[in-house]
Amino acid sequence: MNPPVATGVGDSLPSLLVVSPSGVPWLVPPLPWQGEVPAALRQGMSGVTGEVPVVEMLSTPCTFVEVVALRAGRYVPLFGWGPTVDEARRAAACLRRAFDPQADPRALEHTLDLVMHPKLQAKPLEALARAVLAGECPAWSLDLVAGMLGMLGASDRARESACAALDLAGTSRSVLRRLGAAGGGDLGAYREHYTALCMGESSLRDGPGSADLVVVRQWYDVVLARRWSGIDALRAASDGPVDASTRWLATTAAWLAGDERARGRLMDLAQSILDPVQPSLPRVMPLMAREMAELLANPWQLRWSHLQCAAARDHAAAAIRTWLTAASEVEPAEDERGALDPEPSQAGRSAVAARQLAGEFLLDWFVPDREARTRVDAWAARVLRTWHRLLGAERVARALPELTAEASP
């Protein structure tokens, strides 16, 4: 079994939980992280002596050999030794080192590599979710992993697959999964993510955290589908029982719509979210400050781009919706030829099909000014990444005290 590691989070080392062999089937020799270093990687290691070690935690700053180990798959992924509190402590320590003031600029990226292993994929996370479900591991460890992913700036795909693996723990976490999967900026797949949010909203109605899900969907409506009805709903929803990070996301839409006071509110919200984790993760505040400064630069230019996109929608399509709704009203049998069935004419049917397309997310407009659309899409991607950092910070802030309490005698 792995040697205990000092994380600085807990004062003492708790004993390892009993893990059934069936729960961690990959812990049989040869272990997945004990593979050979490929020759191509060895060629660049002429100055390095000795064997490439198996990495469990990165140094601060990380060394060249550790980077080679990461590339070669010679590292133990998070919860690679099984769903134990020790592994949770190792995860917290990794996160802390990533946000250490002395960490190298790519520390977040390297730490993200530790989340999944190329041979195991999401199996350790699935094992963790199962252990939580069986009561063998505390539930906050899920928050810790999901929060880590967000804080480290995981890609849409990595976040989505990790959140799907963690969702095995049960439906109460499904909202967290949906929130964690919200994205689309990496591959321009906003439409698919929007569809997933809508499905989640309808299936998890009135569940815990569903209000957050609604706000996120409405943010997509305003920012990416340019539907103004969403901004009213966002204003109403952000006063409701939603997390601070979700409120921050709603405020970005208000800022985009021209609310001059939103900037200050965004700063305050970010500050309040990051304050609890700032002592443990000192580099998070400067990182967020830089990202926020990028996000909130040139508000008029961005607002103008957003309005250009909104103006490019097919607003005339609203007319045919009105006409067809009026035409579908039931007509009484006014003459001797009897009642007419509600079936529309073929021309009406084709207009209905066009109307359905027109109502679909991101299809009812064509933005001739590609630059404007790209600018809004890129801004939306940055906002979502920052929001995931804040969402992650909230989760980590919830998990860290539990971890400390678990470690205390």
Place this chain on the structure above:
Amino acid sequence: MSEFESAVRTLREGLRDWNKGAVPGLMSSAAVQFDVVAARGDRRAQVGAAVARGFAGDLDTARRRLHEVTAQHPDYAAGYIALAVFALRDADPLAHAESAAWALIAARDLAPDVGCIERMLAQALASAGEFMGALQCARAAMTLDRDDGEARMWSALLRLYFGGDGSAGSVLEDVARDAELCQRSSAPWLGAVAALYARGEFHEARVALRRAIAPLKIGDPAVKPLVDKARRWYRELRGFGPGLPMTGERWLRDVGGASSDYVRTRAAMTALREAMLRNPERAQHEGVDPLDVDRALGELEARTRRGMLEWGARLIIRGFAEAYLPLVACLEPPPVEVLSAMDLIVLDG
């Protein structure tokens, strides 16, 4: 009298006694007579044989034969015209509108300045949703034949619902009255329905609709689809409402009301423009220009108005074609100028 002339005579006799279709026996007889002549390689008779079969009810064979004629004689306009005639007289003219349009464009290239080709092309293009081209063809047909009431009707309908020209409504009523005087069928009253409803004369519009479908017997299952098509179109016309898009009283309702995305986008752009004018230094620093916003506002309104006319035309004009063309095909035989264009008869003068 030659064998070909005898066959044409039989064909015309069958068409003369039109009663919701040609006389099948005479059509079959004409087809057999045309076949005899066609066996000697006469391309006019090949077209005639296909046309006679088509009017006898065997549309599949007619189309197949006409495709063979156009393949053998690609420079012969009559085959294309006959194909288009059967496409437009189909029970589902919208489904065949594009193929009819292509056939008629080919025919027009081979035989320019023929009024009935331009008129049918206007019908085909309107059914296919190509309204600008349809309007041009209808006008060309009117230029070639000032008395072409059908072309006047299509031109007026396109002006009314695609061009937003309210004055075109009176033409539709005139055409319906003229058709009555010329002892045509009652079908053109369907065009008058559109004009009357646009003017808000709802009772008159309903009366005109009843007049248009009056020859179709109540309870006759054979004509029920035609009646239902006309009534469906009328129902959608009622949903569309009186007046024309772009007019003041309809505009706000058509764009979705005061809280619609159109209105709010305009309001947001106007607010941004005013902010830029109040603080030009900041606008310059951020690389935005109030003139760009002005331009975008103009484009937004123009595009929305144009789009609204386009949507309206798609619903009303295509719906009209869907109801009107089968009604005409049921109530009226093909006009003689069409038979002439198919090279079956020679019109004197």
